[in-house]
Amino acid sequence: MSVPVVRACALTKTYGSGPAAVRVFEELSIEVAAGEFVAVVGPSGCGKSTLLHLLAGIDSPDSGFVEIDGVRMSDLGPAERAKLRNERIGFVFQFHHLLPEFSAAENVALPLRIAAVPPREARRRAGEILERVGLAGRASHFPAEMSGGELQRAAVGRAIARSPRVIFADEPTGNLDRENAERVFLLLREVQRESGGSVVLVTHDPELASRCDKIFPMSTPGIRQGVPGGIGSPDV
Amino acid sequence: MPLELSIAWRYLAASRKRAHVALVSAIALGGLAVGVAALILSIALLTGFQDRIRERLSRDTPHLLVTPAQGAFLARSAALAAVIARDPEVVDVSAFVDGRGWITDPRARTALPVRFRSDAEVPTGEARVSAAVAGQIGVGRGGDVRLVGNRSELSPLGAVPVALPLRVASVSTAPPSASAAEVTLSPADARTLAGGADVVSGLAVRLRSAARAEAVRAAVAPRLGEGVRVRTWAETNLGLTFALRLEKVLIFVTVFLIVVVASLNVVSDLALLVVEKRRDLGVLSTLGASGGSLSRIYWWLGASIGAAGTLAGAAAGAAAAWALDRYALVPLPADVYLMSHVPFALHPRDLALVIAFSLAAAMGAAALPARAAGRVGPAEALRLSR
DSSP, X not given: OOOOSEEEEEEEEEESOGGGOEEEEEEEEEEEOTTOEEEEEOOTTSSHHHHHHHHTTSSOOSEEEEEETTEEGGGSOHHHHHHHHHHHEEEEOXXXXXXTTSOHHXXXXXXXXXXXXXXXXXXXXXXXXXXXXXXXXXXXXXXGGSOHHHHHHHHHHHHHTTOOSEEEEEXXXXXXXXXHXXXXXXXXXXXXXHHOOEEEEEOSOHHHHHTSSEEEEOOSTTOOOOSBTTBSSOOO | OOHHXXXXXXXXXXXXXXXXXXXXXXXXXXXXHHHHHHHHHHHHHHHHHHHHHHHHHHHHSOSEEEEESSSSSOTTHHHHHHHHHTSTTEEEEEEEOEEXXXXXXXXXXXXXXXXXXXXXXXXXXXXXXXXXXXXXXXXXXXXXXXXXXXXXXXXXXXXXXXXXXXXXXXXXXXXXXXXXOEEEEOHHHHHHHHTOTTOOOEEEEXXXXXXXXXXXXXXXXXGGOTTEEEEEHHHHXXXXXXXXXXXXXXXXXXXHHHHHHHHHHHHHHHHHHHHHTHHHHHHXXXXXXXXXXXXXXXXXXXXXXXXXXXXXXXXXXXXXXXXXXXXXXXXXXXXXXXXXXXXXXXXXXHHXXXXXXXXHHHHHHHHHXXXXXXXXXXXXXXXXTO
């Protein structure tokens, strides 16, 4: 049996301390196999974004562990964890979060520049990626000069720049109209199929969730969760 | 160009469009520039005066002074002079006689202990007295004085001190010798007072360049043998040259405090940028940038603001110092100060030192915000900036 790309076991996360402490979830486990497209669904405030942050290694659980490609996050120091994020993880935020001072091509090239790819080579590859996401003509445009759909497609381009093993997308279609939401979803689907990587998509849209390989349901805080297929909606 | 530097420059360029950040950046940059300009002008002013004093010292005192290691008189002075004169840097070697005595007015109402010294340019029977001597015994140019040596000779009345009647040829008002009790005599008169026709107290050596004094001393001293002491003009004026150096260091430290205070503006500017760019820091961290990389962005920002402020201040300070000196913009009464205007002189070494210290201050100021940026947790940054 192959090692899952993402494996999280018994994750517990609490914000704050003392009487004001809010437990977001407890003993939550999830596995994502290579090439899977998983939708994470649930009501607002149930901890979907927090789960994505824990899986992507940009936050740490109170207990439990996360493994990416068999590498346990908690065994890594901050610098090694940053390197792992750069090499194996792509992240698409609900709001594009492109750096406003940089053009679309420069934003897409950021993960490459962080990986010390020479600027000229990074620019060339960013150009190819922008063509792939349908923004070839927007390479030199700054975020303030682009539409919401274009910004989110550029954000997807940035997430796939390093050909990651898994892309975490935190409601990437939440602020888009139907047409643009569909384009972004299809784009994620295509790059996942082409690269053979995995995608974990947080969405409120039941229609989009139903088109994913699996659905991972989350409920209101305090309710115990389980691996997909074990608890919640059946796999689709 | 490193990624961190390109991000820092983009932030700086973009900050011009946001009024509050632009204002804080302008204050930080302007403060540094003013501080650096003030420091350069202060150092240039001090250096200008000190250069004049050194120039005068090197002109009025021998570049090398050869004296006996023990005793008052130099033996084999002619032979030693011949050895020294062979060095190609040496322009002139002259024997001199000096000693101590008492100077009185003709009626001997006031007596003053003085140091006397020979000078071939002074005619026999005349004396050049310092302003301090002239003032204290109440004589001027053309007045008569009596100089009594510290040795005696036999007379029909027994042992009497050797004394010479002299006419005051001129009164020296040039600092720093003007404030000392000094009398300059002809070599013959000086020998009469000091101990006889053949005595020599030492050799005064002049060189092509006063700056070469140390090198020539190192070359010549071993050839002169035992019992001879060779001092450079800086050593013979050690107290004064030390005071000049100390004065420069103190002025540098005091005025540099302006730069330090200006650097605090860099701290507030960068701290503001850390807060404003917290979301970007979270995004970069999510993309895989390490804490060190995020810190370097703010180091570069500090260095860029520091470099811009420092270079602007250095250019303004250097230009002002040059113009003030070149066009004599601060006049002085020449009869009082022996110079017609306040001199400004900026040495490349001083300029380099000011630039280096100012950049270091700006970089030091960037340390705190850079550290804070490196510690921004990506999840927290993204959560707080929603």
